[in-house]
Amino acid sequence: MRHPLVKNAEDRMNKAVEKISEELRKMRTGRPSPAILEEIKVDYYGAQTPISQLATVNITEDRALIIKPWDRSVLSSIEKAIFASDLGLTPQNDGNVIRLTFPTPTTEQRQKWAKKAKEIAEQGKIAIRNIRRDILKELKGDTKDGKISEDDEKRIEKEIQDLTDKKILEIDKLLEKKEKEIMEV
Incomplete structure (x- = not known):
């Protein structure tokens, strides 16, 4: 049976990886993705509402997102919200749908996005290591108090280190996938 400290560490590390x-999923890349609109809220009858709850968002072959609201009266609000966001895209409103065209990013932009992805991944690794540190500190306290034997302490330390390595590897894989997506032309 797993020790509660290991279970606690795993739960916290899973949340950090998630x-x-x-964060990486929401990052802008060279190709359109509806995920980049998730953070944009639209003022809809006084409530800040995500675009996904107001419209369907589809990807076209020509590097564009089509936003088709269920209620056409919200078109201008969606357009304003996109303008106000930091996406750097200009929405084109034709009265029925909003089209967001994604220009082909320059190599410089791609490198900037890749750097940002690395920063996000590094924050995740730091969070994982901090969780490990906290759990090991708690483990040492339990050993001093006599709740855990020294043999169990060593075993649990190894389990936590293995878990830490596994989660950091997961973050590295997520980063690698995102970098590949960013650099794809």
Whole structure:
């Protein structure tokens, strides 16, 4: 049976990896993705509402996102929200749908995005290491208090280190995948 400290560490590390995965998924890359619109909120009858709850978002072959709201009266609000965001895209409103065209990014932009992805991944690795540090500190305290034998302490330390290595490897794989996606022409 696994020790509660190991289970706690695993739960916390899983959450950290999930957060990093989410952050990387929302990053802009060379190709359109509806995920980049998730953070944009639209003022809809006084409530800040995500675009995904107001419209369907589709990808076209010509490097564009088509946003088709279910209620056409919200078109201008969606357009304003996209303008106000930091996407750097200009929405084109034709009265029925909003088209977001993604220009082909320059090598410089791609490198900047890759650097940002590395920063996000590094934050995740730091979070994982901090979780390990906290759990090991708690483990040392339990050993001093006599709740855990020294043999068990060594075994649990190894489990936590293995878990840490595994989660850092997961983050590295997420980063590698994102960098590949960013550099894809």
